[in-house]
Amino acid sequence: MANEFLLSIRRGFLSNIERMSILSYLEKNKRLDGRGLLEMRELKLMPNYIEKAEGSCFVSLGKTKIIAGIKVSIGSPYPDTPNQGAFIVNMETMPIASPSFELGPPSEPGIETARVVDRGIRSAEFIDLESLCIEPGKSVYLLFIDLYPIDDNGNLVDAAFYSAIGALLTAKLPKVEIEGEKPVLVRDETVPLKVRMENLPIQLTYGKILNKIILDPTNQEELLIDYKITMAIARGNIVGIQKSGKGAADIDDIIFVANDLKSRAEKIRQNILAQIKK
């Protein structure tokens, strides 16, 4: 019994009264936190949050909070792209953000979230990877985009996505000096990281409960959700889709999500750019 109790805490659980409230509100097309079904929580970006990082951004999406930090190093390019730098997105799921996270080797939710964020940014060709080449075939910049969730109150994958975007938009690349034969980073001289603004990707996550589609689910809603669809868009193109959760999706719902995301993308983009400029 003790084990079952501990496990339910770790998985997260809803009391009956919470469950009933969420469901009865949804029947009236309302949500517990006062939002409409397709209303997103407030997205706030605080770039340059960590001085030591080459780029960073603290993001809150409602009560969900996450920090992204970018560290830069020099490495060899991949053999098939000798004149391109590289980036990798990684998420550390420490028990700070949620009782369902554990210390230890990379976790399944951490890996999935990081890879979804990575695919959206990569498919959109948001980062100008050619600008990260130092010497073709020999040395390039490597960007490590590391995500640390601080408070998981639902929809971590979108918060993570915008923290990575915020960090990339404000990242500064250290200059390189050749010392002997080897290039080394000079961290006190920097140039802005080159990104393709027109390709800025926008990602949203939708959940399905009780035959209704809701945008930006909270952690309570996530416990009741049948399945989620995370979709990213850039310049009118879809640049990523991920269905997650144990339910099965209707074809029309996937098409609905694509169109709804398309109709919201420009406003979110303007919101991000306004917050970055400040």
Add this chain to the structure above:
Amino acid sequence: MKVSREQVIELLKEGKRIDGRGLLDPRPIQMEVGVVERAEGSAIVAMGKTRVLCVVRGPMECVPSYLADPEKAVLDVAYRMATFSTEERKSPSPSRREIELSKVIREALEPALMLDKYPRMMIRVYCLVLQADGGTRTASINAASMALAYAGIPMRDLVASVAIGYYDGKILVDLNAAEDDLCADIPMAMMPTYNKITLIQADHIFPVDKIGDILKVGVSAMKKIYELQRETLKRRYIDIARELEEGG
């Protein structure tokens, strides 16, 4: 035969593919169930050069026991690539990709399984990619759903899966590795009887307006694969019946 990116593009412009297929044709599919004696369920699926072996164990005691769910069986899925399945040797330790794919394969199968029939138990699914030439997750799902059915696990439906590609206005069915590098890759899985999608992912870019067409092409391809899965299972049961008659 090694083909260049340029060759693939050149052919696609003419509506052709490097292995001579039409845009909407899947690769030749071979399926067999009951290929591993020491397992409750097993299947091998080849889609072109991609070949995946899948084994199902259970329902069995849940290990570790603290994972047991009092309401339903726990489904554990491991997707792994053999070290020799790729051009360069793959390291045997599980990559981030393998961990993510294990999760999405699990969630593609779970809607079809009546896990509530086995509270506190565990059902394990192991997918081993023997040879990788694109579409390894979709071949894994096709194999796993047949292996689960062959193991006698109660299911609502079989799950059929295929990857759809998009390149320059053209929609392609069942990408091989060379096409996968070039095209937008949209792997999907469904329960054909219920018309429900249990997996959808996307990589690279395609226009938002094409999503409806891409799903339509995918659904019709998956329904054909579903028929093959059913035939394969039936054929096996006919063989078993015949063996029993002859033996007894």
